[in-house]
Amino acid sequence: MKPQKNYYNILNIVTAIVVTMLFSCNNSIQQVQKIGISDNEPIGIDFNLNLKYTDSGRVEANLLSTKALDYTNRDFPFREFVDGVTLYVFDKENKKSTVVADYALVYDESQLIDMRGNVVITTHDNNVLKTEQLFYDQTKGWLFTNEPVSFKTEQDIINGNGFDSNADFTNAEVLEVTGIITLEE
Secondary structure, eight states, X not given: OHHHXXXXXXXXXXXXXXXXXXXXXXXXXXXXXXXXXXXXXXXXXXXXXXEEEEETTXXXXXXXXXXXXXXXXXXXXXXXXXXXXXXXXXXTTOOEEEEEESEEEEETTTTEEEEEEEEEEEXXXXXXXXXXXXXXXXXXXXXXXEEEEEEEOSSEEEEEEEEEEEXXXXXXXXXXXXXXXXXXX
């Protein structure tokens, strides 16, 4: 009976070691996935992007870019568009306004697009807004900035500090107006 007792002792020891090893390997899959990825490096680089934001099957915004860096592995995930972007914003009647910028960040969780550098909006009725930074809240369909702006309408060029508008530009407003130039016809 002694050999069988030794067998059970060895089996218990081996089982204890295996169980200890299994419990010591917590989060190993996430750690293996992070091997070779610096915290400051993107997890991917995308080329020739065409991202669409839809609501109830209707396209509300379409973002195009030639290159994006993917940082969706971070605590606050985002994509960085380093070669510029073109953003088409569609109103409820499917009228298209165009936003062009040198650089952009798209934050996944907040659905916010931060466009920077030579930002130009051309609305569906040919109004033009120029600024250095503009935010687009995809969830609310709202464009805004606190930076200096120049907004050209059919009648005026309005300069100011800040801008707010819905996606169809029916509520477009230059904030803190610093000057208005009336255009001659």
